[in-house]
Amino acid sequence: MNASLNLTLTLAVALVAHVALKLWLNARQVHHVAAHRGAVPQAHAQTISLADHQKAADYTLAKAKLSQIDIVLDAAVLVGWTLLGGLDALNQFLLGLMGPGMAQQIALIVAFMVVGGVIGLPLSLVQTFGVEQRFGFNKMTPALWISDLLKGLLLGALLGLPLLWLVLWLMEMGGDRWWLWAWCSLVAWQLFLMAIAPNVIMPLFNKFTPLEDEALKARVQSLMQRSGFKAKGFFVMDGSRRSAHSNAFFTGFGASKRVVFFDTLLKQLSPAEMEAVLAHELGHFKHKHILKMMAVSFTTTLAGLALLGWLVQQVWFYTGLGVVPSMAGNNNALALVLFMLVVPVFTFFLAPLSSWRSRQQEFEADAYAVAQTPGADLASALLKLYQDNASTLTPDPLFVKFYYSHPPASERLARMKPA
Numbered sequence: 001m002n003a004s005l006n007l008t009l010t011l012a013v014a015l016v017a018h019v020a021l022k023l024w025l026n027a028r029q030v031h032h033v034a035a036h037r038g039a040v041p042q043a044h045a046q047t048i049s050l051a052d053h054q055k056a057a058d059y060t061l062a063k064a065k066l067s068q069i070d071i072v073l074d075a076a077v078l079v080g081w082t083l084l085g086g087l088d089a090l091n092q093f094l095l096g097l098m099g100p101g102m103a104q105q106i107a108l109i110v111a112f113m114v115v116g117g118v119i120g121l122p123l124s125l126v127q128t129f130g131v132e133q134r135f136g137f138n139k140m141t142p143a144l145w146i147s148d149l150l151k152g153l154l155l156g157a158l159l160g161l162p163l164l165w166l167v168l169w170l171m172e173m174g175g176d177r178w179w180l181w182a183w184c185s186l187v188a189w190q191l192f193l194m195a196i197a198p199n200v201i202m203p204l205f206n207k208f209t210p211l212e213d214e215a216l217k218a219r220v221q222s223l224m225q226r227s228g229f230k231a232k233g234f235f236v237m238d239g240s241r242r243s244a245h246s247n248a249f250f251t252g253f254g255a256s257k258r259v260v261f262f263d264t265l266l267k268q269l270s271p272a273e274m275e276a277v278l279a280h281e282l283g284h285f286k287h288k289h290i291l292k293m294m295a296v297s298f299t300t301t302l303a304g305l306a307l308l309g310w311l312v313q314q315v316w317f318y319t320g321l322g323v324v325p326s327m328a329g330n331n332n333a334l335a336l337v338l339f340m341l342v343v344p345v346f347t348f349f350l351a352p353l354s355s356w357r358s359r360q361q362e363f364e365a366d367a368y369a370v371a372q373t374p375g376a377d378l379a380s381a382l383l384k385l386y387q388d389n390a391s392t393l394t395p396d397p398l399f400v401k402f403y404y405s406h407p408p409a410s411e412r413l414a415r416m417k418p419a
Helices: 002-035 050-081 086-098 102-134 142-173 175-204 214-227 263-268 271-286 289-311 315-319 332-372 375-388 397-403 409-416
Strands: 208-210 233-237 248-251 258-262
Touching: 002 050, 002 315, 002 332, 002 397, 050 086, 050 102, 050 332, 050 375, 086 102, 086 332, 102 142, 102 332, 142 175, 142 332, 175 248, 175 289, 214 233, 214 271, 214 332, 233 263, 248 271, 258 263, 258 271, 263 271, 263 375, 271 289, 271 332, 271 375, 289 332, 315 332, 332 375, 332 397, 332 409, 375 409
Parallel strands: 233 258
Antiparallel strands: 208 233, 248 258
C-alpha cells in the first residue's frame, strides 16, 4: 500500500511540475516574441522586412496559444486515464465483453489509442485548418485530410497490429528476458520500416518525380561526387499539396539513398542555395548523425523496456496509477499503456539534453556545408527558409533550450561569418 501511495504522490508532484514548467516556458516564449515584435533584429534589418518579421511573431504566438490548451488537455487526459480510473474502467468493460486473452489486450491498446486520437482531433483540426490556414501555410483540402487519416489508420493497422501482438506474446511467453527479445523485435521493425519507407510508405501519401532541372541535377551530382557520397536518384516531392513549408532530406540506406527536395523548396531557393542546403544534409551523414541518433534511440528503448520488465511484475505499479490488475495475470497491455502514459511526464525534464545534442549536430552539418560550398549561399538559403516558414528570429533563449532541435537563425548565421 505504501509503495502504491508513493507512486501516486510521485506522479502527482511530477505532473504538476511538468505542466507548470511547460506553461512557464510557453509564457516566456509569448512574452519574449511579443516584446520583440515591433522591430527586426539589427543583424537582419537589411534582409528581413518588418512585415515578414511580424508575421513570424504572430505565427509563433498563435501556435503558443494553441500549445497552452494542448498542455492542459494532455495533463487532464493523463489524470483521467490513471488516477480517475478511466483506463481501469475501459479494461473492465472489455474484460466483461470479451473475457481475458490476447484479443482483449490488443483491443484495450487499440481502444486507448482511438480514444486518445479522438480527444486530440479538435486541436489537430484547429492547427491545420485554423492556424496554418490563417498564415497561408495549409494547402490541404478536407478531402485530402480525410484521405491521409484513413491511409494512416490502415497503414497503422497493417504494420502495427502484428508488432503489438508479437510484443504482447513475448511479454507472456518470453520469460524474465522478454524485454530483450521485444527490444530486438522493435529494432528489426524500425529498420524494416526505414527500408520500405521510400518505395512503399511515402508514395502512399506523396508523389515523387525525378528531378528534371538538368543544371541543378549536375550541380548536386558534382557535390555528391566530391563529397564521396552516392545516391540512387534525385526526386521532387509534391509537398505543396499539403503545406507551403519546405524541406529537403535523404531517405533509404547505403547506395540506395534518395535525395528528396520539396517542390516548394525549388521555388524558394537558387541553384547555389539548393546545393548549400544539400551540403548541409550531407554533413549529417558525414558526421554519422543518423547512426548516432539511432544508437541513442535504441539504447533508451532498451533501458525503457528493461524498466518495464521489472514494473510489470509490481502490483503497486498498477494500483498506484488507478488500475486494479488481474491476480491471474494478463496485465501486459495495462502495463504497456500505463508506461506510455507516465514516462513522458518524467522524461520531459531531460529535454534540454536531447535538444542540445540535436542543435550541436546542426552546427556540425552547417560547418561541413560551409567547407563544401560558399558560406554566403548557405546563409542566404537559411535566411530564406526561416523567412518563408515564418520562424521567429527572436525566440526565448530558455524555450530554445527545451524545444528547439535546430538553433535559432541568429546563432547559425553568426557562426558562418568569417572570423
